[in-house]
Amino acid sequence: MSTTDNGAVQNKLIGNPGLRRQVSVTLVGVALVSVLLLASVNFVFARLLINDSVESQLAAVRDTRVQALEIGADRLKSRVSSLAINPSVAEALVDLAREFDALDGDLTSDQIEDLTTLYDTEVLPPFVQAGVDINSAELVPASAAGRSAQRLYISENPNGIGERDQLDDAGDGSGYSAAHATHHPMLRALLENAGMSDLLLVNFDTGEVVYSTKKRVDLGTNSYTGPYADSGLGRVVEKLTTVAPGNSVLSDTFFYVPTSGEPVFFLAAAVRSGTDLVGALVTEVPVRALTDVMTAGEGWQRLGLGASGESYIVGGDRTLRTETRAWLEDPADYLSRHLAQFDDPGATDLIELIGSPVLVQPVDNAAVTESLDGNQFSGTVKNYLGTKTLAASGPAAVEGVNWAVVVEIDKSESDTALNSLLRRFALVLAILLPAIAIFGVFLARTLTKPAQTLVRSAERIAGGDLDTEISDLGQNELGDLGRQLGGVARQLESQEQAIVDEEQHINNILSALLPNRLVDRVRGGEEAIGDVFDTATVVSITIDDVPSAIANDADLALEVADRLNDETLALAERHGAERIQRSSASEMYLTGLNQDDAMVPDATEFALAAIQLVSEVGAEFGFEFAARAGISTGEVATGVLGNSQLSFGVWGDPTGMAMTLASLALPGQVLADGFVVEQLDRTWDIEELEELAGLADDIQAHVVSGRVDASATATNDPTTSR
Numbered sequence: 050m051s052t053t054d055n056g057a058v059q060n061k062l063i064g065n066p067g068l069r070r071q072v073s074v075t076l077v078g079v080a081l082v083s084v085l086l087l088a089s090v091n092f093v094f095a096r097l098l099i100n101d102s103v104e105s106q107l108a109a110v111r112d113t114r115v116q117a118l119e120i121g122a123d124r125l126k127s128r129v130s131s132l133a134i135n136p137s138v139a140e141a142l143v144d145l146a147r148e149f150d151a152l153d154g155d156l157t158s159d160q161i162e163d164l165t166t167l168y169d170t171e172v173l174p175p176f177v178q179a180g181v182d183i184n185s186a187e188l189v190p191a192s193a194a195g196r197s198a199q200r201l202y203i204s205e206n207p208n209g210i211g212e213r214d215q216l217d218d219a220g221d222g223s224g225y226s227a228a229h230a231t232h233h234p235m236l237r238a239l240l241e242n243a244g245m246s247d248l249l250l251v252n253f254d255t256g257e258v259v260y261s262t263k264k265r266v267d268l269g270t271n272s273y274t275g276p277y278a279d280s281g282l283g284r285v286v287e288k289l290t291t292v293a294p295g296n297s298v299l300s301d302t303f304f305y306v307p308t309s310g311e312p313v314f315f316l317a318a319a320v321r322s323g324t325d326l327v328g329a330l331v332t333e334v335p336v337r338a339l340t341d342v343m344t345a346g347e348g349w350q351r352l353g354l355g356a357s358g359e360s361y362i363v364g365g366d367r368t369l370r371t372e373t374r375a376w377l378e379d380p381a382d383y384l385s386r387h388l389a390q391f392d393d394p395g396a397t398d399l400i401e402l403i404g405s406p407v408l409v410q411p412v413d414n415a416a417v418t419e420s421l422d423g424n425q426f427s428g429t430v431k432n433y434l435g436t437k438t439l440a441a442s443g444p445a446a447v448e449g450v451n452w453a454v455v456v457e458i459d460k461s462e463s464d465t466a467l468n469s470l471l472r473r474f475a476l477v478l479a480i481l482l483p484a485i486a487i488f489g490v491f492l493a494r495t496l497t498k499p500a501q502t503l504v505r506s507a508e509r510i511a512g513g514d515l516d517t518e519i520s521d522l523g524q525n526e527l528g529d530l531g532r533q534l535g536g537v538a539r540q541l542e543s544q545e546q547a548i549v550d551e552e553q554h555i556n557n558i559l560s561a562l563l564p565n566r567l568v569d570r571v572r573g574g575e576e577a578i579g580d581v582f583d584t585a586t587v588v589s590i591t592i593d594d595v596p597s598a599i600a601n602d603a604d605l606a607l608e609v610a611d612r613l614n615d616e617t618l619a620l621a622e623r624h625g626a627e628r629i630q631r632s633s634a635s636e637m638y639l640t641g642l643n644q645d646d647a648m649v650p651d652a653t654e655f656a657l658a659a660i661q662l663v664s665e666v667g668a669e670f671g672f673e674f675a676a677r678a679g680i681s682t683g684e685v686a687t688g689v690l691g692n693s694q695l696s697f698g699v700w701g702d703p704t705g706m707a708m709t710l711a712s713l714a715l716p717g718q719v720l721a722d723g724f725v726v727e728q729l730d731r732t733w734d735i736e737e738l739e740e741l742a743g744l745a746d747d748i749q750a751h752v753v754s755g756r757v758d759a760s761a762t763a764t765n766d767p768t769t770s771r
Contacts, residue, residue, distance in 0.1 A: 077489035081482060103463045104427045107441035110352050111425075111456040114343055114360045115445050118454060121342045122447045125316055125334065126297040128243055133318035133330045134295070138239070138250075141232035142259070142320050142328045146252040148225035149259040152194040161196065163204045164189055171210050172266055175310045179399045183306065188266060188276050195257060195269025201226065202264050213264035229260070237262055240332075246313065247333040251286055253319075253326055258282075265307035280305055285317035286329050288449065294319060299449045302336055302370050304408055312336045312407040336407045340371040343454070349374060358458035363417045365451035369410045375434065376406050383434075390435045412455070416442040420453030432457055439463045510537070586652040586682040586725070587699075588626065588638040589707035590659050593675045593716055609670055616662055624655035629687065629699050637699065637707070639685065647682045649728040656680055656719045657755055664717070679710025680721040680753070682728070710750060713743050723749045732756050 132138055156164070168185040176183050190196050201219035208215050214237055218230035240248040240262045249267065250260035256273030267277055272286045281300035288298040297318035305313045317331040343360045345352055352360070359374035376383045380401075387410070388397045400406045412433045419426035420442040427441045440457035509517040519532065592613075599606045621628060621638055625648055630637040638655065641647035656678040667674025685701035703724075710720040726735055726749075734754040741750045 073490050076492055077486050080485045080489055084478070084481060084485060103439055103458070104441060106353055107358075107439060107456050107458065108425075108427055110354065110358075110360060111441040111443050111454060113352075114456060115443055115454045117342050117345075118339070118362070118445050118452075119447060121339075122299060122445075125338075126299060126318075129297040129316040129318045129330065129332055130295060132239055132243065132248075132332075133297070133320045135239070137232075137235055138330060139320050139322045139327060141228075141236060142250045142252075142330070143322055144228040144232060145225065145250060145259045146328060148223070148228045149194050149198065149252070149257065150255075152197040152223060152225050154197065155193040156196045156200055160200055160204070161189060164196070164199055167204050168266060172306060172309055175402045176306070178402050179310075180395065188270075188306065190257075190269040191271060191275060192257060192269065195271070198225065198259075198269040199266065202229070203266065203268065206264060214262050216264070232260075233262075236260070243332065244338075245332040246308070246335050249282070249331040249333075250320070251317075251329040251331055253286075253289075253328045256286070259328075267307040277306065281313065281315035282331060285315045285331060289317055289319050289329055292319075294321065299447065301364060301450045302339075302408060304403075305333070308333070310403045312403070312405060314339075336371060336405065340377075343371045344374070344377070347374075347377060354456070354458055355462050357462045358456070360454065360456040361412075362445070363412045363421070363453045363455055364408075365421060367411055367413045367417055367421075369407050369412060369433070370452060372405055372407060373410070373433065386434045414440075416440040416455055416457070417453050420444050420455070421451060429460060430457070437461075584647040584682060585642055585685045585701075585703065586640045586647040586649050586680065587685065587701075587703040587707040588640070588652050588656050588659075589635065589679045589704075589711040590638070590656065590663075591635045591677050591711045591714075592663055593634075593677075599670075599672065605670070609666070612670075613663065613666055616666060617659060620658055620662055621655060624651045624658070626652060626655045635708075635711070637704070639687070639699070641682075647728070649680075649682055649725055652680055652682075653719070653721065653725065653729060653733070653753055657753070660717055660719065675716035677711050677714035677716055678719045679707040679712070679714060680719065680725050681706035681710065682722075682724045706748070709744065713741055713750070719753045720750045721753050723751070726751045726753075729753070 165185040165188075168188050172188075173183055173185060190199060201221055201223075202216060203213060205219070206213045206216050214233075217233050219226045236248055236250075247261060247263040247265060249258050249262075251257065251272050252259050256271045256275075258267055258270055258272060261268035267282060270277055272278060272283045275283075277283055281303040282305075285298050285300045288300075292298055295318075297316055300315040300317075302312050302314045304310050313333045313335055315331055315333060317329050319326055320328045320330050339362060341347075343362060349355075349358055352358070354360070357374075361373050362370035364370045373383075375386070383406070384397055384401055387400065387406070388394060391397075391411075396409055400409050403409075410433050414430040414432070415428065416426045416430050421444070423444050425441075425443040428439070430438060430440045432438045432440070437460040438457040439460055440455060442453055442455040445452040445454050506517050506519050599609055617636065618628065620626075624640070625644075626638040626640045627642060628636060628638050638652075640652040640655070641649075660676045660678055663674045663676040681703035683701060683703040683706075685699060685703055687699050706722055710722065714720045720738075720741075721729075721735075726737075729735065734757050736752040736754070738750045738752060740746075744750055
């Protein structure tokens with residue numbers, strides 16, 4: 050049956066394209082679409098569940114932080130109220146207020162200049178660096194008593210900044226200093242126990258700050274009309290007139306000049322002596338106290354906020370009231386990101402100067418807006434540095450302030466679980482889809498197997514496989530066609546076998562006489578074929594006398610010869626060598642024909658391996674065989690001579706030299722001439738023979754034993770060759 054006939058049969062039986070392909074594509078396509086659709090739906094629902102889970106977790110953290118803030122604020126207010134009702138505090142305020150009013154004698158111009166100089170050197174530098182213009186003269190207390198108090202306990206205090214609270218008595222003999230010496234140690238201890246940054250006593254009648262534990266420059270100023278009347282100090286004192294006795298008030302956070310601009314907030318409670326209102330106790334609290342509450346002492350991991358989550362407070366002006374995780378973990382990186390986000394070097398420098406982003410860093414997004422309006426929020430926003438986050442926020446019920454608590458985590462981190470799920474889906478699909486495809490193909494094969502079996506049989510017969518067995522497809526049209534096809538195949542097989550036998554006989558004769566590369570050229574009708582190569586490497590191998598036990602046993606001799614022939618030809622092919630001559634006891638091979646180089650290393654490895662192979666084959670048959678090899682490289686010529694009778698020849702010095710070296714070598718030895726050795730690098734074990742009988746004096750023979758380091762890579766670089 051011709052190929053054309055076979056194609057017609059195939060098209061008639063299964064169409065074009067094949068029936069199995071059509072069925073396979075249909076089955077697999079339906080299955081894959083179903084699986085992908087199901088996976089997509091599951092992924093969408095899983096994403097919603099994961100997002101809901103993260104939002105729920107953030108909402109839970111938000112609720113706990115709001116509760117912690119409200120409880121913390123209540124505790125601070127209760128602590129201040131407890132301090133205010135302490136009889137010792139009331140006694141101290143009465144005594145200090147009375148003696149403060151009794152301070153007389155105004156300051157000289159030099160003493161006032163000392164105060165303003167102190168303001169300029171200790172208090173105002175951060176404001177100057179930030180470009181804020183504050184006149185130090187306006188910070189001087191308006192009353193003579195206030196100026197005297199600052200002179201005694203600030204400008205003339207022998208202790209430096211931060212340690213002025215260690216002075217109990219200024220030693221001026223005034224009643225104020227006597228009262229200060231009496232009450233200051235007790236008030237200092239109360240402040241240390243309360244964990245706040247300063248404690249002030251204010252005369253309600255005059256509004257003057259008659260006492261400061263830390264001796265900052267708010268001492269002696271007037272909280273009603275002085276330079277800090279609009280700060281948190283003035284506002285909490287003013288609020289006290291509107292609250293019930295025993296309650297305390299809390300201010301929002303402010304930049305406070307006496308703390309060199311460090312943001313603080315204030316708490317105040319009225320101090321009574323019996324039923325008489327004698328003044329106010331005011332405490333300063335650094336924002337770090339609020340930050341510790343919001344971060345649980347920088348324990349974001351404990352709060353379940355992962356590697357990027359955080360919680361912070363935003364005020365009614367939409368700026369921070371607590372420090373953020375980005376600032377606390379890496380201030381330098383925070384400043385760089387802040388500058389990149391807002392392009393406001395002044396604001397960035399101010400954050401660096403005061404050492405905090407509080408009151409400077411704006412936070413204005415939907416989460417803040419909703420919570421400042423009194424509502425809770427949950428969703429995706431961009432945070433204060435422009436990072437996309439998943440946030441939950443809510444208002445804090447702290448009397449006197451409008452604060453929003455924001456809890457957020459980077460969207461990239463919140464999507465980690467989703468990405469992990471996506472990878473799992475991908476892994477499942479990577480396993481499932483091929484399995485579905487394989488099953489679809491298997492099912493299609495099962496359904497179309499009878500027709501496909503017949504088509505494959507026809508294709509094999511058309512391709513020359515006349516031994517193809519035709520399966521019995523039953524008593525039907527396909528079965529009848531299969532039986533007819535089998536009969537045709539048997540007739541073709543008997544006709545072609547005779548041709549194949551004749552071709553093989555001719556090829557065997559030519560292969561025994563010629564190298565394989567020349568057989569096709571001779572069969573093609575070429576005559577007097579000759580080739581000249583610039584360089585090639587000749588390997589001559591001589592096998593010592595075959596033991597008589599083999600020579601006397603024709604079958605054994607044939608078996609050994611066939612084994613050596615097959616193994617040696619396979620070895621030669623692996624090393625790029627071509628056999629050009631063969632006799633019962635010697636063979637000759639060429640390498641590097643039609644190559645850029647003579648393949649000397651390959652030829653050498655082949656010679657060593659061939660000698661080893663002869664020994665191993667002999668051992669398998671129980672005999673000791675030994676072979677010797679000679680290697681030479683140079684210009685050679687090969688050719689086929691004759692028309693009716695063919696002979697193959699090799700010419701050139703390397704041919705004779707290789708045969709000579711092989712004849713002079715000891716059993717198991719490989720000898721190479723100098724041209725070969727020059728192209729072997731230092732990884733070869735080579736021994737130069739001083740003299741060798743039968744070899745001309747000007748020719749050097751070398752024994753090549755193998756490579757010194759089998760893992761080394763041979764090169765033909767002249768800088769490394771011998």
